Amino acid sequence: xxxxxxxxxxxxxxxxxxxxxxxxxxxxxxxxxxxxxxxxxxxxxxxxxxxxxxxxxxxxxxxxxxxxxxxxxxxxxxxxxxxxxxxxxxxxxxxxxxxxxxxxxx
Amino acid sequence: xxxxxxxxxxxxxxxxxxxxxxxxxxxxxxxxxxxxxxxxxxxxxxxxxxxxxxxxxxxxxxxxxxxxxxxxxxxxxxxxxxxxxxxxxxxxxxxxxxxxxxxxxxxxxxxxxxxxxxxxxxxxxxxxxxx
Numbered sequence: 701x702x703x704x705x706x707x708x709x710x711x712x713x714x715x716x717x718x719x720x721x722x723x724x725x726x727x728x729x730x731x732x733x734x735x736x737x738x739x740x741x742x743x744x745x746x747x748x749x750x751x752x753x754x755x756x757x758x759x760x761x762x763x764x765x766x767x768x769x770x771x772x773x774x775x776x777x778x779x780x781x782x783x784x785x786x787x788x789x790x791x792x793x794x795x796x797x798x799x800x801x802x803x804x805x806x
Numbered sequence: 807x808x809x810x811x812x813x814x815x816x817x818x819x820x821x822x823x824x825x826x827x828x829x830x831x832x833x834x835x836x837x838x839x840x841x842x843x844x845x846x847x848x849x850x851x852x853x854x855x856x857x858x859x860x861x862x863x864x865x866x867x868x869x870x871x872x873x874x875x876x877x878x879x880x881x882x883x884x885x886x887x888x889x890x891x892x893x894x895x896x897x898x899x900x901x902x903x904x905x906x907x908x909x910x911x912x913x914x915x916x917x918x919x920x921x922x923x924x925x926x927x928x929x930x931x932x933x934x935x936x937x
Binding site: 734743744749755756791793795798 | 841843901915916924925928929930
């Protein structure tokens with residue numbers, strides 16, 4: 701079973717800054733990794749699929765990269781609505797989620 | 807417009823049973839991968855179960871294997887999660903989600919061609935297991 705570890709658990713930044721969120725796997729993964737954003741009281745929203753592809757309607761400031769055991773979600777310039785919790789997720793025979801990174805306003 | 811609406815969440819005693827429903831609109835679930843994901847209070851996302859497209863192969867997380875059953879009614883375009891032997895640790899918000907998956911099963915294992923993620927989510931339904 702794949703274990704996904706996200707870091708940091710909490711990231712404190714200001715609007716306009718660049719955010720880099722990490723997702724590390726317990727074993728080498730395929731490209732079938734996705735990222736989700738969850739705002740308080742809402743369902744998660746798909747941001748990135750297959751490591752680096754933006755989902756429909758996702759702003760270009762969101763980008764994904766990585767391979768093997770290390771994957772990254774980057775938000776190039778934070779907007780106020782970006783402060784939320786972010787989850788990585790891998791798909792093989794099962795689905796695995798990381799524990800999440802809370803992005804908070806500094 | 808593509809939409810998922812869950813229902814059926816309730817307060818239930820330990821050892822009890824419950825069936826969650828997820829009504830889909832705007833797409834046909836009969837040939838679509840569908841999943842249940844839960845979120846315990848204040849915690850992260852946890853995959854619970856999925857059902858594949860046309861083959862209707864099902865898989866479960868270890869934490870619910872043997873207690874939960876995922877199914878669908880194509881005529882009603884609805885997904886279900888039948889939960890039995892409920893425990894306090896099953897207390898959570900349960901989300902259903904559409905999964906854009908393309909692959910094939912061989913000897914019980916899924917081999918993916920592509921994976922475009924859990925692209926449609928319901929708003930969630932709350933299950934509380936408490937005496």
